[in-house]
Amino acid sequence: MTNTVTKEPLNYLNHETGLWSWLTSTDHKRIGLLYMYSITVFFCVAAILGLLMRIEKMAPGQTIMTAQTYNGMFTIHGIIMIFIVVIPGLAAVFGNIFLPIMIGAKDVAFPKLNLFSWYLFMTGAMLGLYSQFANGHSPDTGWTFYVPYSAEASSNVVVALTAAFVLGFASILTGLNFIVTIHRMRAPGMTWFRMPLFPWSLYATAWIQLLATPIVGITLLMVIAERTLHIGFFDPSLGGDPVLYQHLFWIYSHPAVYVMILPAMGVVTEIFPTFSQKPVFGYVPIVFSSMAIALVGYFVWGHHMFTSGMSYESRWFFSFLTFLVAIPSAIKVFNWLSTMYGGSVDLKPPLLFAISFIFLFTIGGFTGLALGSLATNIQLHNTEFVVAHFHYIIFGGMGFAFFAAIHYWFPKIYGRMYSFKWANISWGFLFVGFNLLYFPLFIVGIQGMPRRYFDYDPKFQLGEALSTIGAFILIIGLIGMITNLIYHSRRGAIAPANPWHGVTLEWQIPSPPPHENFDEIPVITHEPYRFDHPHTN
Amino acid sequence: METLFNQGSNLAGAVDRAFIFIFAISFIFTIGITVLMIYILIHFSRKKNKNPQQFSHNTRLEVIWTVVPLIIVLVMFYYGWVGFAPMRQVPKDAMPITVIGKMWTWDFDYGNGKISKELVVPYNRNVKLNLVSVDVNHSLFIPAFRVKEDVIPGYNNYLWFKPIMKGTFDIYCSEYCGLAHSAMLAKAVVVDSLDFDKWLADLQVTGNLPDHPGLVVMQANTCLTCHTLDGTKVIGPTFKGLYGRKTTVVTESGEKEVEANDDYIIRSIEDPNSEVVKGYNRGLMQPYKDKISQEDLQKIVDYFKTNAAK
Numbered sequence: 001m002t003n004t005v006t007k008e009p010l011n012y013l014n015h016e017t018g019l020w021s022w023l024t025s026t027d028h029k030r031i032g033l034l035y036m037y038s039i040t041v042f043f044c045v046a047a048i049l050g051l052l053m054r055i056e057k058m059a060p061g062q063t064i065m066t067a068q069t070y071n072g073m074f075t076i077h078g079i080i081m082i083f084i085v086v087i088p089g090l091a092a093v094f095g096n097i098f099l100p101i102m103i104g105a106k107d108v109a110f111p112k113l114n115l116f117s118w119y120l121f122m123t124g125a126m127l128g129l130y131s132q133f134a135n136g137h138s139p140d141t142g143w144t145f146y147v148p149y150s151a152e153a154s155s156n157v158v159v160a161l162t163a164a165f166v167l168g169f170a171s172i173l174t175g176l177n178f179i180v181t182i183h184r185m186r187a188p189g190m191t192w193f194r195m196p197l198f199p200w201s202l203y204a205t206a207w208i209q210l211l212a213t214p215i216v217g218i219t220l221l222m223v224i225a226e227r228t229l230h231i232g233f234f235d236p237s238l239g240g241d242p243v244l245y246q247h248l249f250w251i252y253s254h255p256a257v258y259v260m261i262l263p264a265m266g267v268v269t270e271i272f273p274t275f276s277q278k279p280v281f282g283y284v285p286i287v288f289s290s291m292a293i294a295l296v297g298y299f300v301w302g303h304h305m306f307t308s309g310m311s312y313e314s315r316w317f318f319s320f321l322t323f324l325v326a327i328p329s330a331i332k333v334f335n336w337l338s339t340m341y342g343g344s345v346d347l348k349p350p351l352l353f354a355i356s357f358i359f360l361f362t363i364g365g366f367t368g369l370a371l372g373s374l375a376t377n378i379q380l381h382n383t384e385f386v387v388a389h390f391h392y393i394i395f396g397g398m399g400f401a402f403f404a405a406i407h408y409w410f411p412k413i414y415g416r417m418y419s420f421k422w423a424n425i426s427w428g429f430l431f432v433g434f435n436l437l438y439f440p441l442f443i444v445g446i447q448g449m450p451r452r453y454f455d456y457d458p459k460f461q462l463g464e465a466l467s468t469i470g471a472f473i474l475i476i477g478l479i480g481m482i483t484n485l486i487y488h489s490r491r492g493a494i495a496p497a498n499p500w501h502g503v504t505l506e507w508q509i510p511s512p513p514p515h516e517n518f519d520e521i522p523v524i525t526h527e528p529y530r531f532d533h534p535h536t537n
Numbered sequence: 538m539e540t541l542f543n544q545g546s547n548l549a550g551a552v553d554r555a556f557i558f559i560f561a562i563s564f565i566f567t568i569g570i571t572v573l574m575i576y577i578l579i580h581f582s583r584k585k586n587k588n589p590q591q592f593s594h595n596t597r598l599e600v601i602w603t604v605v606p607l608i609i610v611l612v613m614f615y616y617g618w619v620g621f622a623p624m625r626q627v628p629k630d631a632m633p634i635t636v637i638g639k640m641w642t643w644d645f646d647y648g649n650g651k652i653s654k655e656l657v658v659p660y661n662r663n664v665k666l667n668l669v670s671v672d673v674n675h676s677l678f679i680p681a682f683r684v685k686e687d688v689i690p691g692y693n694n695y696l697w698f699k700p701i702m703k704g705t706f707d708i709y710c711s712e713y714c715g716l717a718h719s720a721m722l723a724k725a726v727v728v729d730s731l732d733f734d735k736w737l738a739d740l741q742v743t744g745n746l747p748d749h750p751g752l753v754v755m756q757a758n759t760c761l762t763c764h765t766l767d768g769t770k771v772i773g774p775t776f777k778g779l780y781g782r783k784t785t786v787v788t789e790s791g792e793k794e795v796e797a798n799d800d801y802i803i804r805s806i807e808d809p810n811s812e813v814v815k816g817y818n819r820g821l822m823q824p825y826k827d828k829i830s831q832e833d834l835q836k837i838v839d840y841f842k843t844n845a846a847k
Contacts, residue, residue, distance in 0.1 A: 236691035342590035366563030375620025448680025453719035
């Protein structure tokens with residue numbers, strides 16, 4: 001050990017080398033990076049599929065692919081993006097790397113289980129891809145696998161649900177690991193209300209992962225029982241109920257939306273105080289709004305089914321609850337603005353992405369109200385308005401928060417700094433491209449353009465063509481951003497331990513962190529966001 | 538004539554009021570939040586403000602921004618509810634029409650065997666649509682009327698409206714239903730009551746479609762979703778002028794030229810993927826061997842023969 005001659009001090013990246021040391025590492029930081037690299041590859045594949053779909057819709061009729069190919073493509077795009085990219089995304093990557101450090105622990109509670117979760121995740125991801133190509137043709141059910149179509153289309157739906165089940169298990173185990181870590185491994189003196197807000201958001205998320213994900217398993221068992229034993233659960237030809245499937249699907253898949261957005265909120269809640277050098281405004285309300293979102297989020301799944309033939313009473317009740325879940329999100333937006341207000345605001349790339357998150361998430365949230373309202377939902381349900389809305393939430397929200405997070409923690413993870421200039425230029429392409437890509441879809445959606453349409457009425461062409469141009473601009477931004485980060489992860493200037501003057505624990509240790517994070521476990525004596533006026537003259 | 542935001546039914550007004558209220562509030566708040574954010578970035582920039590204040594609470598402000606949004610969303614909920622409630626209360630005098638959704642076409646059944654491919658409805662009269670699916674989930678969507686309800690096998694879903702504007706309006710399927718989902722279209726035609734009565738009286742009992750037996754077989758097997766009769770290229774080659782046409786087909790062993798005669802037509806139906814017309818994709822059409830009887834195949838061939846000039 002000590003006889004190794006090295007210029008750099010030992011850290012988690014260089015204390016062991018070789019592929020094998022990564023594939024067998026139980027270090028939470030290395031596992032976080034394994035997730036990040038695998039998720040990035042899947043994201044790029046699905047983003048390219050998205051671009052191809054946009055090119056197809058540049059003009060009505062067939063342009064570059066057949067209807068069958070298009071239908072298969074939006075199915076794979078959805079499955080990869082939802083189950084493999086956005087649901088694990090922030091929690092598995094930045095949660096793994098920073099949760100233990102931010103609460104002053106040397107690792108998560110169950111490091112081996114953590115590594116096992118990554119292998120489960122990869123198994124599920126591979127099964128998911130296999131389900132798309134098994135039996136010689138890619139299924140075309142959409143990522144929602146609605147029966148009876150999915151039951152008649154091909155037997156791949158069982159494989160696809162198994163993939164969701166295995167991915168779900170990775171998610172459950174990560175959630176369990178985080179819950180135990182947060183309960184048992186906080187540093188001495190770190191009471192619940194001295195815990196930073198990113199760990200709090202992961203805590204709320206972990207409970208959803210733990211409690212909602214098993215529903216997917218139950219649904220899978222029912223589908224298998226139906227197909228092999230011919231017990232009619234969902235298939236009307238066996239006396240089953242197709243709408244029951246939709247209920248079970250959304251009981252999991254709606255809380256899954258909060259699995260991705262809560263950590264995103266947690267990330268920006270770290271960034272605003274750091275770049276304003278000012279404590280988080282309304283720490284306790286932010287904690288309780290996270291828990292409220294996690295709780296109420298369980299009871300709003302019916303808003304995906306307002307036109308399914310549910311009873312009148314369930315329609316208005318689900319609509320009512322949906323409006324209530326908007327309040328905690330609104331509170332958070334006001335808290336973020338107030339955190340910056342009066343601060344010393346430094347518009348570096350992480351903050352640029354974080355304020356873009358507020359803007360895009362606000363648009364996503366308000367358009368969600370138009371979807372939650374019964375009368376307007378009737379017009380908007382299953383139109384491209386919905387597509388635009390959830391891309392504003394998932395990509396504009398979770399995606400931009402992910403970009404903010406990587407620009408924020410990059411110097412800590414790699415000990416090097418990226419180019420601010422290239423980060424800002426890439427941001428420009430991403431932000432303009434994003435809005436041009438998705439905003440026109442709101443308009444054509446209100447006019448009645450249904451989603452999952454291979455071909456369309458020429459009256460929608462202006463909006464569709466603008467959207468396609470936006471997709472190209474967005475892809476340029478993505479290439480710029482990823483290139484900047486990959487290049488500078490090895491060749492960037494050496495970053496100081498605390499380049500942004502952050503006050504949470506991860507900024508108090510060297511960059512990159514040592515193998516076991518802390519030489520000495522810190523003792524916490526005060527609340528997390530106390531700034532010592534570093535810029536006071 | 539259809540414009541983009543027609544209020545074609547009695548239900549549209551209340552829906553649009555909910556739209557306007559929600560979008561107006563959303564617009565004001567989004568602009569407000571954005572302007573405030575830009576103001577903060579400029580006014581409190583690190584260059585101008587080196588001494589960050591350290592406040593972190595303001596109970597009065599926090600109560601205000603919890604209660605005010607709560608009231609606003611409850612009003613939004615109310616507008617949505619009052620716009621929606623009438624959609625579930627069907628007037629007793631509403632004229633029932635059964636809508637049959639199947640991959641990938643709509644049939645509108647007026648009773649007594651009268652089936653139309655267009656939804657013709659009388660102006661200013663209440664109409665109830667009973668929604669029936671014979672295969673998978675569909676959803677009947679008439680944007681101009683602001684109505685939509687899923688068409689689910691085994692469910693007796695319904696919707697109703699009173700058309701208050703004459704003209705022709707688009708009908709879409711808005712629940713994904715497979716290959717030709719985006720081609721599952723129809724028109725709603727609103728006509729005067731007298732014209733409607735005359736149209737309904739003239740509607741033939743087997744439907745108002747050309748009734749060559751070969752064409753009936755093809756409609757029953759949804760051939761015409763992918764193959765047009767008017768020369769338009771969609772998913773498969775058009776049937777226009779098919780009989781006797783010479784085309785290049787791609788087989789496993791390469792390309793060859795064939796003439797569309799009796800044998801070829803039957804072969805292409807029973808085993809479509811062995812010879813695929815050049816420029817089209819293999820594997821999109823299922824083999825119909827043993828699914829269409831020899832007698833019916835002859836009817837189809839006969840249809841092409843007699844319509845070869847068309």
